[in-house]
Amino acid sequence: MQNFVTSKKLFEKAKKVIPGGVNSPVRAFNAVGGTPRFLNRAEGAYLYDVDGNRYVDTICSWGPAIVGHANKKIINAVKEAASKGLTFGTPTPGEIELAELIINQFQSIEMLRLTSSGTEATMSAIRLARGVSGRKKIVKFEGCYHGHVDSLLVKAGSGLLTLGNPTSAGIPEEFVEETIVLNYNDIGDVEDCFEKFGDQIAAVIIEPFAGNMNLVKPLSGFLEAVRRECDKYKALLIFDEVMTGFRVGRNGAQGILGVTPDITTLGKVIGGGMPMGAFGGKEEYMSHIAPTGPVYQAGTLSGNPIAVAAGLETLKIVLEKDFFSKLSTITTEFVQGLKLAAINNNYSAFSVDSVGGMFGIYFSENIPSSFEEVSKCNQNIFKKFFHLMLENNVYLAPSSFEAGFLSIAHEGPAVSEAIKAADIAFRSLQQNH
Numbered sequence: 001m002q003n004f005v006t007s008k009k010l011f012e013k014a015k016k017v018i019p020g021g022v023n024s025p026v027r028a029f030n031a032v033g034g035t036p037r038f039l040n041r042a043e044g045a046y047l048y049d050v051d052g053n054r055y056v057d058t059i060c061s062w063g064p065a066i067v068g069h070a071n072k073k074i075i076n077a078v079k080e081a082a083s084k085g086l087t088f089g090t091p092t093p094g095e096i097e098l099a100e101l102i103i104n105q106f107q108s109i110e111m112l113r114l115t116s117s118g119t120e121a122t123m124s125a126i127r128l129a130r131g132v133s134g135r136k137k138i139v140k141f142e143g144c145y146h147g148h149v150d151s152l153l154v155k156a157g158s159g160l161l162t163l164g165n166p167t168s169a170g171i172p173e174e175f176v177e178e179t180i181v182l183n184y185n186d187i188g189d190v191e192d193c194f195e196k197f198g199d200q201i202a203a204v205i206i207e208p209f210a211g212n213m214n215l216v217k218p219l220s221g222f223l224e225a226v227r228r229e230c231d232k233y234k235a236l237l238i239f240d241e242v243m244t245g246f247r248v249g250r251n252g253a254q255g256i257l258g259v260t261p262d263i264t265t266l267g268k269v270i271g272g273g274m275p276m277g278a279f280g281g282k283e284e285y286m287s288h289i290a291p292t293g294p295v296y297q298a299g300t301l302s303g304n305p306i307a308v309a310a311g312l313e314t315l316k317i318v319l320e321k322d323f324f325s326k327l328s329t330i331t332t333e334f335v336q337g338l339k340l341a342a343i344n345n346n347y348s349a350f351s352v353d354s355v356g357g358m359f360g361i362y363f364s365e366n367i368p369s370s371f372e373e374v375s376k377c378n379q380n381i382f383k384k385f386f387h388l389m390l391e392n393n394v395y396l397a398p399s400s401f402e403a404g405f406l407s408i409a410h411e412g413p414a415v416s417e418a419i420k421a422a423d424i425a426f427r428s429l430q431q432n433h
């Protein structure tokens, strides 16, 4: 039996001074129960907790750790940058280099601004879209997460195209009044919405591969329909690629899917493990941002030199030839291994999906294509599976509504270790049925 007494003690202590003991809710294990492990180190594909346990990491810090933890090149870049001062509050040369690197990979981005988080990027992108269009309404999709922006923490009302409801206390209904929530992958919903509100819609914001309701891919024709409606009614299309940017491929989800947004938001990987976000698009739109335009947006630590150094070094590695084909192969091997482990143990209500270094596992016969379908996956079995995997030293995302992430450092034994653990887990699930 795994010993995690120190984590337990720390969790009790943390809960006294930090709400729920954590600084971001999903870390608290509320969806699966039990004690989150307190880590003190991570290297390559592995996490190490304070009790000396080692885990195969399948979260990768929710995306950023795409080259593996404590990569020497990145650590050295950060050390070197830190030795020159942590923040200046002035422009620095590295910011230009990072902007150019990103712009070179995204045809839809001519200019961008750096922020300190994905939330700031989406919040600013929404403000920009409203500022450019002079319109108020924003369209989002159920199950897509765009950071904890007030107007985007909203779920659908009781009927289609009714007012949305805030999903958090502390958000007045008036703040979400101009947000319309539609079903992901539902072209009819999008067409109806534009027919009714088209000339009031400033922007549609969407995760081109949804990764915050587990992994849900767009069905063929869906994003094309969204693009078409936006064009028809002159609304801006925002791709929230905070998760997918430099995670699914070198040109983002838009490069794979062939649909081009007006504004793109980025985060996670582009900071290489340091706090970072970005939003960008055509100069025509971005020139509306202060100081060149009337849309205000700012940040004391935006473009922070340490974060920029970590981001630059990470992107250089990620943009090496064959990086994404390797990462995809590793991820496919992993999910197919899990699927086979399920089959070998006669476990049929299990499906898997992946794109680039991002994956989904679902306790359902078929891969879900909407929030409703994800909600129907067996969450009880997931909980059991999660804990069986954890006991066998594989750290899965502690919720069936989260996607998983691997890194290039998972090449080698990490994947086979995880598959072996899954085989034990499925056998145990089957025996205790």
Ligand SMILES: *Cc1c(COP(=O)(O)O)cnc(C)c1O
Binding pocket: 116, 117, 118, 119, 120, 122, 145, 146, 147, 148, 207, 211, 212, 240, 241, 242, 243, 267, 268, 277
């Ligand atoms: C993580 C995420 C965000 C929020 O980014 P933070 O850096 O956590 O503020 C926004 N959108 C998507 C799609 C994300 O995955």
